Amino acid sequence: MSAQQSAAAWRTTAAGPPRDRWATVLSHVTAAIPAGTAYVLVVGHAHEAALLADRLAATLLDAGRPRIRLTGAICAVPADLRGGLTPGTVVIAAGHAWRAHLPTGHWHLTIRVRGASPVRGHHHRRGSADIVVDLHDPAWPVIRHIGAWFAHTDAWYGTETQAFFAARAATWDTGSGGDLAAYAAAVTEAAIPTGASAIDVGCGTGRALPALRAAVGPAGTVLGVDLTPAMIDVARSRARAADAALALADVRRLPLPGRAVDAVFAAGLLAHLPDVDAGLRELARVTRPGGRLVLFHPSGRDDLAGFDGTGDPLAETPLRLAAHRTGWHLTGYDDPPHRFLAVATRR
Ligand SMILES: C[S@@+](CC[C@H](N)C(=O)[O-])C[C@H]1O[C@@H](n2cnc3c(N)ncnc32)[C@H](O)[C@@H]1O
Incomplete structure (x- = not known):
C-alpha cells in the first residue's frame, strides 16, 4: 500500500x-x-x-x-x-x-x-x-x-x-488467513456452547464473527472489539457486522463488567500486546469461572514469532506459565506449522 x-x-x-x-x-x-x-x-x-x-x-x-x-x-x-x-x-x-x-x-x-x-x-x-x-x-x-x-x-x-x-x-482479508473455514474450525474445536456470550478481542475485519455467531446461536451474544478504527470500519462494512456488535476499545481496558462473558476468542492478538500478562489478566477479569479463552492464528506461530525481537509468548511453556499467573488453565495446545490453536479455562 x-x-x-x-x-x-x-x-x-x-x-x-x-x-x-x-x-x-x-x-x-x-x-x-x-x-x-x-x-x-x-x-x-x-x-x-x-x-x-x-x-x-x-x-x-x-x-x-x-x-x-x-x-x-x-x-x-x-x-x-x-x-x-x-x-x-x-x-x-x-x-x-x-x-x-x-x-x-x-x-x-x-x-x-x-x-x-x-x-x-x-x-x-x-x-x-x-x-x-x-x-x-x-x-x-x-x-x-x-x-x-x-x-x-x-x-x-x-x-x-x-x-x-x-x-x-482495506486489504486484510486478502492476506494470509483469509480462509474463514480455518476460523470456523477453531471455533468448533473450542466447543463454545450455544447461548454463550462471546467476545472476539482484536477482531480486525471480523473474520471470526460468523463462526462465533453460528456457535452461540441466535440466543447468544457476540461482541467484536478492536483498537483500530479502520479495522472496525471494514468489519462494519461487511455482512459480518450483522453477526455481532462492534466496539472500538483496548483489550487491556475492556468496557465490560467482571465475569460478563463465557468465551473469549483472540486471533493474532497476543503477540501484539506490549504486556501479555496484563492482557491475559484483563481477559480473565471479564470471563466467568469455567469460561474459555481461545487463542488462534490462521497461519501458524512461526509467522508471528519474534516479530518485535522480544521472544514468542505463544511458545508452549511461556504461554502455560503466563496463563497460570493470570487466572487461566491451559487445556489445549495445538501447534502445527499451518495454524495455531490454544484453549484455556478460567480458573
Ligand atoms: C493480527 S490482527 C488480527 C485481526 C483478526 N483477529 C484476524 O484474525 O483477522 C490484530 C488485531 O488486533 C488489534 N489490536 C491490537 N492491539 C489491540 C488492543 N490493545 N486492543 C484491541 N485490539 C487490538 C489490531 O487493531 C488488529 O486489528
Whole structure:
C-alpha cells in the first residue's frame, strides 16, 4: 500500500486526520531517550538506519537538545567527544559497525529499523533492540516495540498499533488467513456452547464473527472489539457486522463488567500486546469461572514469532506459565506449522 493509500485509509476512520507519521514516531522515540548524555545506535539496512538517525538528529536539534550525529565509513569517534560533552547531549550513530566502536563503553539505546531492504547477517535482522521501527513504507514509519524500560508511558502503543493496522485494514482479508473455514474450525474445536456470550478481542475485519455467531446461536451474544478504527470500519462494512456488535476499545481496558462473558476468542492478538500478562489478566477479569479463552492464528506461530525481537509468548511453556499467573488453565495446545490453536479455562 502506498503512503497516500495509507493516509487515505487513516482519514476514513473516526480518529480524524493523522499527524505526520514521522513526527509522531520521532516524538515517541525522543521521549524514550534517557535524560543526561545518551548514546543512541540505529541498526538495520544502512540507508534506512541512516534515514532514521538523520531525522532523529534533526528532531533533537529542533527541540533544542544538544546532539552529535556520528557519520563516516570509518567508525572513528571524534577527539572532542572523548574530551567531554555538554550535559544532555545525544550522540547518534547508524550502522552495525558502530557497535564495536562504543564511545563510552555502551550504547544507552539501540533502535532497530525493519524495512524492505535486505540486511546482511542473521544477527543484524533479529538482534534485540530497545526500539523497533517498521520502515517498509518510508512515508509511513511505525514503531512496533519499545522496551518497557524506555517507555515511560504506553502512549506510543495506541497510535502505533492503529497506524500499523490502519495501513492494512482495506486489504486484510486478502492476506494470509483469509480462509474463514480455518476460523470456523477453531471455533468448533473450542466447543463454545450455544447461548454463550462471546467476545472476539482484536477482531480486525471480523473474520471470526460468523463462526462465533453460528456457535452461540441466535440466543447468544457476540461482541467484536478492536483498537483500530479502520479495522472496525471494514468489519462494519461487511455482512459480518450483522453477526455481532462492534466496539472500538483496548483489550487491556475492556468496557465490560467482571465475569460478563463465557468465551473469549483472540486471533493474532497476543503477540501484539506490549504486556501479555496484563492482557491475559484483563481477559480473565471479564470471563466467568469455567469460561474459555481461545487463542488462534490462521497461519501458524512461526509467522508471528519474534516479530518485535522480544521472544514468542505463544511458545508452549511461556504461554502455560503466563496463563497460570493470570487466572487461566491451559487445556489445549495445538501447534502445527499451518495454524495455531490454544484453549484455556478460567480458573
Ligand atoms: C493480527 S490482527 C488480527 C485481526 C483478526 N483477529 C484476524 O484474525 O483477522 C490484530 C488485531 O488486533 C488489534 N489490536 C491490537 N492491539 C489491540 C488492543 N490493545 N486492543 C484491541 N485490539 C487490538 C489490531 O487493531 C488488529 O486489528
